[in-house]
Amino acid sequence: MMTVSRVLRNKSNVAHATEQKIRAIANRLGYKPNRLVRGMQSGRSGIVSVVMPAGHAIAPAILEGAYDYFAEKDMLMALDLVHGHYGEKAIAEQSKVINRLLESRVDGFILLPVNEEASPLYFKEVIDRKIPLVLVDRNTIHFDADFVGTDDFVGGYEAAHVLAENGCKNAVLISTGDLVSTSRLRSEGFKAGLKAFKMKLTANVIVSNFTHNADLIDHELSRCQGQFDCVFGIGDRLAISAWHTCQRLELKIPQQVKVIGFGALNLRDPRVALSSFDQQPYKVGRDAAKLLVERIEKGPWKRKPKARRILTMPQFVAGTSCLAG
Amino acid sequence: MMTVSRVLRNKSNVAHATEQKIRAIANRLGYKPNRLVRGMQSGRSGIVSVVMPAGHAIAPAILEGAYDYFAEKDMLMALDLVHGHYGEKAIAEQSKVINRLLESRVDGFILLPVNEEASPLYFKEVIDRKIPLVLVDRNTIHFDADFVGTDDFVGGYEAAHVLAENGCKNAVLISTGDLVSTSRLRSEGFKAGLKAFKMKLTANVIVSNFTHNADLIDHELSRCQGQFDCVFGIGDRLAISAWHTCQRLELKIPQQVKVIGFGALNLRDPRVALSSFDQQPYKVGRDAAKLLVERIEKGPWKRKPKARRILTMPQFVAGTSCLAG
């Protein structure tokens, strides 16, 4: 019984003959060591948790990057998809999720927070228990955790830069407000860029990040018709909506109006040549997983280590929507 | 120690006072029962596995449906993404995945097979161990397992039906060959429909299901120019490629050529009004999870129960690409 254990973990001090015999038998019986037991006594379940909003466009690619790294480490990846609602319902859902994960003794968490308000609440317990936690894509100010994502400020700034280089003067910014870090930072970066390149902000349309309200965008852009020559949508979907409105208003793209999005999710989609920024989500996911595993393997700490911040530069992807007119 | 256990599982035979005390203490200490241990002795880990091809367009929606059901049952969902390659590499990857899952004592599997050749091999071990297994979306002939998915034959047939109703006579079929059940069945259904509605099959373009070769589609459609008045792509991506070729050839859609896809993945995307079939992937995922949990809760069997087959009818989604010309 003991020798068996030694053989299967390739420990030394085992006679060749015995080893052969044991391996043969284990093989014939289809024996697999039980990770639940290993986890129980070692305090390492070998399970990591990924929690993301359901239906978020960038999530699958991040997930794949994270998965691939975890798979290399032979860790089991548990996935939870949280729905983008607020209030009692959200609290009930998320606390149930966290509870399940805690009971399962996951070794660490990767969290893509829904927004600045929602997720931090439920993750307080994770932090209290000193379980490694890495935030991806969206950061939160509520606790100082490791973060892996896009440099959104620079992305916003560069959007303004590109538009300026193409001769634009008056911009419309479409964002989803300040509760989501990506939206806030891209907006801030964009505004900083506008200032630096002496452009004017004609309007800042703020839409809900749950129901991306194409009608609102349509309405607002119609109102400022003639007063803008470019649009920056902090997400591709918003930029596409703007594109549609421009088409409806018979504003030629890119001649009369230039449009830039963010996310470059239509890279795979040859139908629309929206200029955008690639966030390299696969890399982000992989980096996040790598950092998490590092934290896990380092083991428990006495004094909390300084939070790491791994920012990936967004890559401008030229489409036809913002060429020089 | 024993009473604690009783309280936390809401067992009877506990004095109110004691219960209060225990709950208070458990709460103050932030106690969480250890699922690894529970799983170890009960033989139920409470973990289910979902294995899908990475980057498959329909996967996220199926996954969400499955997740929601598992979450209701408070089960942990482990996700594995397998890459679409063949040969040694694929074998090594998949057997590592299965091994990890088996060692983790997952209670059941949901598998979206890559194709008829690849996955079955690795799942033999799962079947041998009598662990519940539900196939989604793509079926396989290699073993008789539960299947939840779209009625692809009917879908193909209905595609022909719609095209016939719109006056089409000569069709081009674009598929990915017979190794993927969805492709095979939609093609068979489509051909049956053509026969029933007295239409002709001008060409059957077969492309790889890994690299969806837009160039090949372009080339083949160019060759048969003038000999077809409609195209059925067994996936939306293929149909979109055909659409592009038609635009390039200056064939007006839908006046000269009608196009139908499958998957209705552009439902969320207002840019393209491709006629297609909604596979209700969320429902499919949820149904699969439900069936799996049923199998798990039924417990081990002596004689293998008859495989169940839950087919969802694809819903035609009218776009502008196949209106009566």
Added chain:
DNA sequence: TTGTAAGCGTTATCAT
């Protein structure tokens, strides 16, 4: 080189 004993956190079973 191999075996024995104890323990990981929980529950079933059998007392008390």
Added chain:
DNA sequence: ATGATAACGCTTACAA
């Protein structure tokens, strides 16, 4: 209504 004991499958520490 509560407690004691064994057992789940495996590993560490210690003997033999």
